[in-house]
Amino acid sequence: MALSFTGKPNPRVGEILVARLSTLPAQRSTGLTLKQRRFTSTLEITQKQTAPAAPSLPPLSALPTRVLLRSLLVSTISSKAWLLYPSLWVMSILSKPNRGFLLNVDRNPILHGILKKTFYEQFCAGENAAETKATIKELKDMGFRGVIMTYAKETVFDHRTNTQHGLGVAALEAEKNGEQVDPRLVHCANIEAWRKGTLETVEQLEDGDYLAVKLTGAGPTVTEAFSKGDLPPTQMINAMDEVCRRCKERNVRILVDAESQHFQWGILRLTLDLMRKYNRDGYAVVYNTYQAYLKSTSNTLAKHLAAAQQDGFTLGLKLVRGAYMASDERALIHDTKTDTDNAYNTIAQGALKRTIGDFGTTTPFPSVNLFLASHNRESVMAAHNLHKQRTQASLPTIPVGFAQLHGMSDEVSFSLLALKGSDGTPEVYKCSTWGGMGECLAYLLRRAIENRDAVLRTSDEYNALKAEFKRRLKGGFSFATQK
Ligand SMILES: Cc1cc2nc3c(=O)[nH]c(=O)nc-3n(C[C@H](O)[C@H](O)[C@H](O)COP(=O)(O)OP(=O)(O)OC[C@H]3O[C@@H](n4cnc5c(N)ncnc54)[C@H](O)[C@@H]3O)c2cc1C
The missing domain is CATH 3.20.20.220 (TIM Barrel)
Incomplete structure (x- = not known):
């Protein structure tokens, strides 16, 4: 029994796949089935005919620019102790029930707006x-x-x-x-x-x-x-x-x-x-x-x-x-x-x-x-x-x-x-x-703590995002996904 689901393919995934496979000869020659090799070579032939110099796109090239910039902001905070610890402290205060107006994320519009555009949109789907x-x-x-x-x-x-x-x-x-x-x-x-x-x-x-x-x-x-x-x-x-x-x-x-x-x-x-x-x-x-x-x-x-x-x-x-x-x-x-x-x-x-x-x-x-x-x-x-x-x-x-x-x-x-x-x-x-901002705070706090604890992964993520940002900056954001 195979899991079979539908989902719209991203046209860029094929592009990334070709770029990756073309830089991984050992995997291409030994790791794929006949069917996959045929699929790969069709892609390669098409690519040779239409785009002679394929850029080797990194995985993060599929991120829309807006999402890349937000991820970079959140990951900068997560990877610097002097920014992360005060943020954690503030979030743990905000997540306690029965806060007055100023510290109530659902009632104070300024607090709500700041959190919404940063941590909330980074980790949550919507209110x-x-x-x-x-x-x-x-x-x-x-x-x-x-x-x-x-x-x-x-x-x-x-x-x-x-x-x-x-x-x-x-x-x-x-x-x-x-x-x-x-x-x-x-x-x-x-x-x-x-x-x-x-x-x-x-x-x-x-x-x-x-x-x-x-x-x-x-x-x-x-x-x-x-x-x-x-x-x-x-x-x-x-x-x-x-x-x-x-x-x-x-x-x-x-x-x-x-x-x-x-x-x-x-x-x-x-x-x-x-x-x-x-x-x-x-x-x-x-x-x-x-x-x-x-x-x-x-x-x-x-x-x-x-x-x-x-x-x-x-x-x-x-x-x-x-x-x-x-x-x-x-x-x-x-x-x-x-x-x-x-x-x-x-x-x-x-x-x-x-x-x-x-x-x-x-x-x-x-x-x-x-x-x-x-x-x-x-x-x-x-x-x-x-x-x-x-x-x-x-x-x-x-x-x-x-x-x-x-x-x-x-x-x-x-x-x-x-x-x-x-x-x-x-x-x-x-x-x-x-869920509402107040309802999501315990979840957001756990994500922040997890980033604090996974120091190595957080700094790897930060470096990968920074490299992608620099790559787009050099290309005048011409490779960037269009949002
Ligand atoms: C899609 C998704 C759904 C999830 N759902 C749940 C869920 O239902 N319930 C839940 O509890 N978590 C859930 N998690 C979070 C998960 O449990 C981990 O906290 C998180 O994914 C980090 O672990 P990791 O496998 O990514 O790897 P890593 O980042 O390599 O591992 C970090 C984890 O290792 C463990 N660890 C760290 N230090 C130590 C130590 N000193 N001694 C022993 N163990 C240690 C902890 O579990 C820590 O979270 C979910 C994660 C994902 C991605």
């Missing part, structure tokens, strides 16, 4: 359906196979202070106005607001796109249940059922995000039930997210592979390293970055070889669809190469998609896109978030 649709179109025009879209509302649990923030709008509004509200109605209102926001997101997506859901966005009754490892209230289970049915009708798949450890056992439990119910047609409609940085993940995955094998459903395996190092209990996380990297690569490569632990050797390997969400060039390139080799050698493997976050690691995304073969792989997606 309403029209803005979000325009961003999705722009991403697809750049050559991405599709988008992963999420509605921003969520709850983050801080293990150090034992507090959670980001609770539902209705509860906060009521609290702010000093109103006495029946807690059951507030709870219902939170789940209902989450259901509506999520279904609204589904309607913005097109055939083959992905919906990402943060289940804690549904508010206190849901997070209370998750923190005990329980299933959420029936109202939430019904809401998820409705979302799954609508996604299936529209050929949209669902990635259930992994969140703070405090909530994760409940999230895993609900998602496993949904996979059992909806992943029955030979492919995954619903994916669980597995955080490779957790020491417990290999055991969890083994249990879920066993469930998929026994109950005959497809396991949707979205693999990430894990984004909650700042708030999760440190002892639960691998001791070193190298251990996390090894865990990530072992699962990714094992899944692509259809061999994880006993599965694929003494126990049959179940149906699995893989989704690799990562900015780590080594991990994604190694996985793509392995998938390509195995497909070409007709060895058993599984369908795989790749994704990077909107506004991050464009170099990795466009490098993957430039390798796209005639079979449409690798399938590359950009993952974005939509």
Whole structure:
């Protein structure tokens, strides 16, 4: 079963592919199938006849100039400690609930405008359906196979202070106005607001796109249940059922995000039930997210592979390293970055070889669809190469998609896109978030912290963006994509 999606190709991707292949003779002669070689040589012949001196375009040449300039600004801030630390401090203050007018990003128009044109537009899709649709179109025009879209509302649990923030709008509004509200109605209102926001997101997506859901966005009754490892209230289970049915009708798949450890056992439990119910047609409609940085993940995955094998459903395996190092209990996380990297690569490569632990050797390997969400060039390139080799050698493997976050690691995304073969792989997606500015702040703060922690990658990104900017400057912006 192959994942097959539609997405408008970017004419520049072919151009970049030719330029890259012409500088990679070894790969051209050994790494491609006959079909791909024919495709490549047709492109080369066409190119020889029409454009004798093809410029070797770098991956970032596909970025519109407006996006390049914004990325350069954000990456300059992220790569300089003296700019990043004050920005982080300001954002963490702004993301606290119940701020007065001056520090309220939704009410203070100047603050709203500054954040919107910088961090918000860099990482988020839009504050309403029209803005979000325009961003999705722009991403697809750049050559991405599709988008992963999420509605921003969520709850983050801080293990150090034992507090959670980001609770539902209705509860906060009521609290702010000093109103006495029946807690059951507030709870219902939170789940209902989450259901509506999520279904609204589904309607913005097109055939083959992905919906990402943060289940804690549904508010206190849901997070209370998750923190005990329980299933959420029936109202939430019904809401998820409705979302799954609508996604299936529209050929949209669902990635259930992994969140703070405090909530994760409940999230895993609900998602496993949904996979059992909806992943029955030979492919995954619903994916669980597995955080490779957790020491417990290999055991969890083994249990879920066993469930998929026994109950005959497809396991949707979205693999990430894990984004909650700042708030999760440190002892639960691998001791070193190298251990996390090894865990990530072992699962990714094992899944692509259809061999994880006993599965694929003494126990049959179940149906699995893989989704690799990562900015780590080594991990994604190694996985793509392995998938390509195995497909070409007709060895058993599984369908795989790749994704990077909107506004991050464009170099990795466009490098993957430039390798796209005639079979449409690798399938590359950009993952974005939509929602009001206030709702998106926790997400924005996490992106900023991630940039702070990934010092090497951030400075590589900054250097690549600077080089692309200089290249366009030299050419009087004549190579630049036209926006
Ligand atoms: C499309 C997409 C969807 C995502 N969805 C989720 C999600 O649902 N849930 C979620 O939690 N995250 C999610 N993330 C974020 C992800 O978990 C990582 O935080 C982020 O992608 C950085 O990891 P990386 O694989 O890109 O590689 P790198 O930048 O190479 O790795 C950085 C990561 O390594 C780990 N790490 C760093 N230092 C140490 C250390 N000292 N010891 C142990 N481990 C360490 C951390 O996980 C850190 O985030 C998503 C990312 C993407 C691209």
